Amino acid sequence: GAGVSQSPSNKVTEKGKDVELRCDPISGHTALYWYRQRLGQGLEFLIYFQGNSAPDKSGLPSDRFSAERTGESVSTLTIQRTQQEDSAVYLCASARQRGAGSGEQFFGPGTRLTVL
Amino acid sequence: SQQGEEDPQALSIQEGENATMNCSYKTSINNLQWYRQNSGRGLVHLILIRSNEREKHSGRLRVTLDTSKKSSSLLITASRAADTASYFCATNPTGGGSNYKLTFGKGTLLTVNP
Numbered sequence: 323g324a325g326v327s328q329s330p331s332n333k334v335t336e337k338g339k340d341v342e343l344r345c346d347p348i349s350g351h352t353a354l355y356w357y358r359q360r361l362g363q364g365l366e367f368l369i370y371f372q373g374n375s376a377p378d379k380s381g382l383p384s385d386r387f388s389a390e391r392t393g394e395s396v397s398t399l400t401i402q403r404t405q406q407e408d409s410a411v412y413l414c415a416s417a418r419q420r421g422a423g424s425g426e427q428f429f430g431p432g433t434r435l436t437v438l
Numbered sequence: 439s440q441q442g443e444e445d446p447q448a449l450s451i452q453e454g455e456n457a458t459m460n461c462s463y464k465t466s467i468n469n470l471q472w473y474r475q476n477s478g479r480g481l482v483h484l485i486l487i488r489s490n491e492r493e494k495h496s497g498r499l500r501v502t503l504d505t506s507k508k509s510s511s512l513l514i515t516a517s518r519a520a521d522t523a524s525y526f527c528a529t530n531p532t533g534g535g536s537n538y539k540l541t542f543g544k545g546t547l548l549t550v551n552p
Contacts (some may be wrong), residue, residue, distance in 0.1 A: 326480075353538065355540075357542075362544075363544055364526060364542040364543050364544040364545055365481075365526070365528075365542040367539060367540075367541070370538060370539065372538065378536075378538075378539075411479070413480065413481070415481075419538060424468070424469075424530040424537065424538050424539060424540055425469075425486065426471065426483040426486060427481075427483065427540060428483070429473075429480040429481040429482070430480055431479045431480040432479050432480055
């Protein structure tokens with residue numbers, strides 16, 4: 323079946339502009355994660371959604387970052403007033419979340435954001 | 439801070455050789471997972487080892503876990519040029535209300551030369 327998809331694949335924007343990144347998870351996956359990966363670095367957790375529960379936003383680096391997800395479907399990550407330090411690859415992952423513990427996460431191809 | 443730390447940061451070997459990557463972590467875990475990433479894009483899950491397991495195999499991959507030393511190793515046998523990628527370990531912590539999270543290390547960049 324279809325995997326996790328993200329759009330756009332690449333986004334170039336000017337400093338100060340807002341951007342919206344989209345993630346389509348695998349159907350039936352209740353858990354959805356957003357990560358940021360700077361060049362040559364590991365993945366930095368941003369936000370977690372689980373079904374209709376309140377999201378864990380503890381990884382969002384500033385109030386310029388926000389994300390939404392309606393039920394168990396599409397999620398959008400919005401970055402307002404972008405800064406050059408926001409340049410990175412933004413990765414989305416979904417997972418079946420049953421009980422405690424995290425199993426395998428399925429990743430999308432990412433959105434490479436470049437802020438000029 | 440990063441939970442998992444991979445070692446070495448970079449590894450270059452010849453095709454046919456074995457590649458070993460190590461991961462150390464700090465807190466108690468439910469499981470530890472290894473992922474592969476090509477060209478800085480999406481990650482692909484390779485293998486998951488639970489805290490009560492010591493060794494696991496999948497094809498040419500062998501993973502070990504030593505919870506007393508809080509370390510894991512990933513062995514790729516008979517490497518191929520197509521194995522060239524970055525490899526990340528990710529730990530799933532126990533308790534603390536965050537057991538749905540994975541914490542990733544910075545990765546090991548493996549280059550397999552033909």
